[in-house]
Amino acid sequence: MATVKCELVKTLEELLSKEMEIFTWHLSERDLVKRVGVQHIRKSHLEGRSKEDIVDKMVECYGKTGAVKITLFILKKMEKNQLVKEKQKTLLKLLVNDDDSDDDSDDDDDSDDDSGDGQPSDDSDGDGDEKCSSEDFQAMKQYTVDVTLDPNTANPALILSDDGKQVTDGDKRQDLPNNPERFNNTPNVLGKEGFASGRAYWEVHVGRKTDWDLGVVRESISRKGRFTLCPENGFWILGLRNRKKYWAVASPAVRLSLKVKPLKVGVYLNYEGGQVSFYNVEARSHIYTFTGFTFTGKIYPFFSPCGNEGGKNAAPMAICPIYQSLSTTQHFKDWTEILKSDADLESISSNLSQQREEDFSIRQIYAVDVTLDPNTANPTLILSDDGKQVTDGDKRQDLPDTPERFNRTPNVLGQEDFTSGRAYWEVHVEGKIAWDLGVARASISRKGGVTLCPENGFWILWLRNGKDYKAIDDPSVSLTLMVKPRKVGVYLDYEGGQVSFYNVEARSHIYTFTGCTFTGKLYPFFSPCGNDGGKNNAPLIISNITSPVHTAALPDTSVKADVHLGNVRRTVTQLEEMELRIMQQYTVDVILNSKTANPKLILSDDLREVAHGDTAQKLPDNKERFNRAPNVLGQEGFASGRAYWEVYVEGKTDWDFGVARESISRKGKITLCPENGFWTICLRNGKEYKAFESPPVPLNLMVKPRKVGLYLDYEGGQVSFYNVEARSHIYTFTGCTFTEKLYPFFSPSVNDGGKNSAPMAICPPPPPSDAACPSSIPDLGKVRSTICQLEEMEQWMTQQHSVDVTLDPRTAHPSLRVSTDKREIKTEGVGLDLPESPERFIQSCSVLGAEGFAAGRCYWEVIVSEKTMWTLGVARESINRKGALTTSPQEGFWTVSLTKATEYWANCGRALRLLLRVKPQKVGVFVDYEEGQVSFYNINNRSHIYSFTGCTFTEKIYPFFCPGESDNGVNAAPLIISRTS
Incomplete structure (x- = not known):
């Protein structure tokens, strides 16, 4: 050996x-x-x-x-x-x-080192550029810290900027005291901030430099004379020499072969994990990791711009700015700290509550006094004397069948009409299991059966069966509400083409119809729905809204100025990780019950994996066994408490996962739904995720999960699902009533000719830890509620930076038609005879906005309804406009696309498929130039679509629009830049 x-x-x-x-x-x-x-x-x-x-x-x-x-x-x-x-x-x-070592020696290409005493001569080659997922980058960025250079450590030849964020070599030594902290011989400087625990991440611009060193060091390092950079001496360093030779200064030094030269390097420190990693931020790739070390004192960021080299290397190293606080709330460092940070959660919750109160106060400025119009009421409806309440009385009253009256459906309109401006009213819906609320055009049909939809002049939210909420859009949108509303607020912005619904007491947004065009009178619309044998006899009650504080006393915006948008997204990520970590405290050891397995299922010997085997095995048809559906249960049942387990689903195109009641039907065909005792989610066709509610709810998953976590809270009536690696919430069944044992439920689905042959694999629980569990664990309900509020707040904040965007006809491809107001673009198919200019796209059917941005933040919205393909985003001024386009960040584009009417993509080098629960009718685009962020939002359901983060913008960027080919008229609808209200 x-x-x-x-x-x-x-x-x-x-x-x-x-x-x-x-x-x-x-x-x-x-x-x-x-x-x-x-x-x-x-x-x-x-x-x-x-x-x-x-x-x-x-x-x-x-x-x-x-x-x-x-x-x-x-x-x-x-x-x-x-x-x-x-x-x-x-x-x-x-x-x-070791003569038999697998590392190749390369002694022919030594590297000069201005930072210390030169690289060791025993060099081994290593590969960089290992691609990192967006989830990995997002996970690291949540530990972002604000790093500033420490002038007391800087070599006298170094010049630091006033803000302590940039350093360059000035060739001449300054007259500075030779204090113990200062490097006196080598051109180095440390960060002010030291780390003795937790994790930290920061980014440094190195793009125009020919030589540099970057990393972390122990506090106790030698700072006088010359020294050798290596882990044994307390240095964990990455370096560049002669513009092209990258090194990890390990023992021995490792020469790195990087396909993409980094312009911005990310440094990630995991103190307890003994790890220092380096990343190419723009390429989203891993460069090198030092692992397996033991840190025993403070660790400091280390920077060396190296020598000036007669001006060749004069560019500075620049620490990238970050925005660390959400108001005054600090970032969490690791999960043990997260679990102890209930005070932080309280601070966030308090901030959000205050802002929501301000937002509702602003909305209530537009409160109007709504009264029911008895001349429109269906004869079965009973209205109160004051015209504020309505219920269904089962029996028809003898009333004249006037043109205004609904003669068949149990509807009634408000007396007040709106032809401009904004209006807001609230309706009590408590005690009801079905209702409809919204607005309707004066010209709607009122006789016979009525189909509620925007095309017919109705913008409606409804409830059915006491739990099924829908926005009657095109198509209808099933809504998952964390809190059942007792009072619903309706907000109309006539000129803005918007109708919004809110849960008043929870201060939460429910749904918004956007991009509407109103051309006549609009009326409040109410339907208490049928009495249902007394089950739904509670009335709809129009509320009296207490007058808010005087307008002058309100702030200009519901979002505080010191709350930074980029950090809202980071905080959402942190809280989702907190939520998952709390649940993982309840991990249980789950194995499969072979007595329940369908005969076609193959179980592993350790009962942790299950796959479909196509051929039925000869097994007894005992009462526990599924005889038709390819299902299997876990051995362990739960009749109280909380439990959590994880399952690998990577490589599968179809699966079902969840929990089931002990008394479920196991023979014949089975319908998965809570009424039948199943609380499950599924994947179909490799891309369609659903939660099996009644009816099933399509799921918007930003990232395809490879490992799914399930959390059961028996007494809390809750079953939650998580994408473990992305640290993101998938779906939660809430308000459940469990009265018997619940069992883990698994279905690998059918083999599908080998396409779905990969097994579902239950993850074994980690070995027991001796670490003490924190005594105070934040309330999970509060964590989830705060996440939802932050996600809504994120969209409010983007809209504070609205800009007026118009199209630049000089850049438009000849086949595109730009409207006279420069807000609409569509493909005509036949090209115009236009002069070829440097600005114009020649091959791609694209156009830029007239407005370019070289700093700050900006936001605009684009109506995309009725289109089957489009691309939206931003592009650098210097992009290629003459040939075929590759819309990737590497080529200067940050965009998302729709193709084939249903497939959404983030164009990030290798296109990332986006799974959107609600088809966007209007898309919001937000750019933060300094933060390096481009985000996209579905305005209809106020949801985040995708964000490019960690971008480096070095020139003007412009709004980018591509309406796609006409496709024989199927995609003829225009892209329309909305006038954001």
């Missing part, structure tokens, strides 16, 4: 039997690829194997260098810090000297 292998075996021999089980558990965890970028080793290849066999398997899979790094990483995760300290230096030294 080679020397490195021997030392690895000796290292594992230091572990107790129980500790060895934990080591192999980490090695078999599928999350290993996320943590350190390598694939896990199957549990079956590790169980019952000797330590020598396990080392051989690691070397086979990862090579010797990888095996050493993985071993040190896992030992660090196990908090075997002393063992890591004892073995790390020996193992790394053996790697260098």
Whole structure:
């Protein structure tokens, strides 16, 4: 056995039997690829194997260098810090000297180092540019910290900007005191902020430099004379030399082959994890990670712009600005801190409540006194004497059949009409199981059966069966409301073409119809619906709205000036991680019950995986077994408390997952729905996600989940689903009443000729931890409510930066027709005879906005209804306009698209499929130039569609529009820039 292998075996021999089980558990965890970028080793290849066999398997899979790094990483995760300290230096030294090492030596290309004493001469090649997912970047960015340079540490030749964010070499030494903190020989400077725990992330512009060093260092490093940069001396550094040679200053140094030169480098420190990682921010790619280290004192950001080189390297290193606070709330560092941060949650909740009160006060300025019009009321309706209440009386009254009266459907209009301006009213709906509310045109049909929809002049929200909420749009939109409204607010903006609905007491938005064109009188619309044998006999009651504070006393906006939009999105991400971490405290060990499995299902020996085998096995048809549907239950049932478990679904095109009552039907055809005892979500056709409510609810998933977590709160009547790796909420069944045991439910669905042959795999719970659980855990309901409020707040904030965007005809492709007001664009098919200018698109049917942006924030909205394809976003001024376009950030485009009427995409290099629950009729575009962010929103349901983050804008960017080909008239509708109110 080679020397490195021997030392690895000796290292594992230091572990107790129980500790060895934990080591192999980490090695078999599928999350290993996320943590350190390598694939896990199957549990079956590790169980019952000797330590020598396990080392051989690691070397086979990862090579010797990888095996050493993985071993040190896992030992660090196990908090075997002393063992890591004892073995790390020996193992790394053996790697260098091992004749059989898998690392290639390259002594021909040494690197000069202005920061210390030069790179070590034993260099190994390494690969960078490993692509990172948006979720990974989002996860890191939540730990963003505000880094400032410390002038007391700066070498006298360095020039720091007044704000402490930029550094360059000035060639000449300044007359500065030679204090102990200062580097006196090498051109280095540290950050002011030191880290002794948690995680931190920051970004640095390095784009125009030929040489630089960047990373972190121990507080105790030598700062006088010359020194060698390496982890043993307390430096974890990435460097560039001669414009093209990138190095990770490890032991030995690692030469990095980067396909894309980084303009902006992200640095990520995980103190407890012993990890320092570097990323190419714009390319969204991983550069290098130092792993398996033990940090024992404060760690500081490290910067060296290197020598000026006669002006060749005069460009500064610039720490990217970040916006760290949501009002005064601090970022959370790691999950143990998150669980202790109830005070922070209280602060956020308090802020949001105050802002919502202000927003509602502003809306209530437009409150009008609405009274029911008895001349329009269906004869079965009973109106109160004051015209404020209506209920269905079952029996028809003898009333004249006037033109105004609804003669068949139980509807009534308000007396007040609106032909301009804004209006707001509120309606009590408590105690009812069905109702309709909204506005209607004066010209609507009132005789016979009436179809409620915008095309027929109705903008309506309704409730059915006490729980099913819908916006009757085109098509209708099923709504999932976290809190059942007892009072609904209706807000009409006539000129803005908008009708909005609110849960008044929860201060939450329900739905908005946007992009409407109103051309006549509009009336308030009410339907208490049928009495239903007394079940729905509660009245609809128009509320008297208390007059708000005087307009002059209200703020100009409901959003505080010190709340930064970029951080709202980061805080949403943090809170979703908090929510998931809290739930993971209730992790249980779930295995499959073979007695319940359909005969065509194949279960693994450890009862953690299930796949469809096409052929039925000869199994007894006992009462527990599903005999027709490809389902199986878990062995463990839950009759109280809380439980959480996770399932891998990667590689599957179809699956169902959730919980089921013990008494469910298991024979014949089964309909999955809560009424039948199933609370489940599913995937169909590789892209369609649904929650099986009644009716099923399509789900808007930004990222396709590879691992789904399920959280059950028996007494709370709640079943929640999460995308574990994206740390995002998928769906929650709320208000459930459980009266018997509930069991985990799994269906891998049919094999589909091998397309869906991948198994569903239950994740084993982590080994028990000795760490104490925090005594105070935030309330999950409050966390979820705050997330929902923040997401709505995010859209309000974008609209504060509305700008007036018009089209630039000089840039329009000849086949495009720009309206005279420069707000509409459509494809005609036949090109105009237009002069070819540098500004004009020649091959792509595209056009830019007339307004360019080189700073600040801006927001605009585009009506996209009735179109089957389009592309929207922003583009650099210098983009290619003459050939075929590749709309990616690398080419200067930040866009989203619709294709084939239903497929939405984020064009981020490799297009990312977006799964939108509600088809947008109007899309909002928000740009934050300094923050490097482009975000898209569905205005109808106030939901976030996608965000490009971490972008670097270095020139003017312009609104970009592509209405797509006409497609024989199918896509003839124009894109219309909305006048944002």
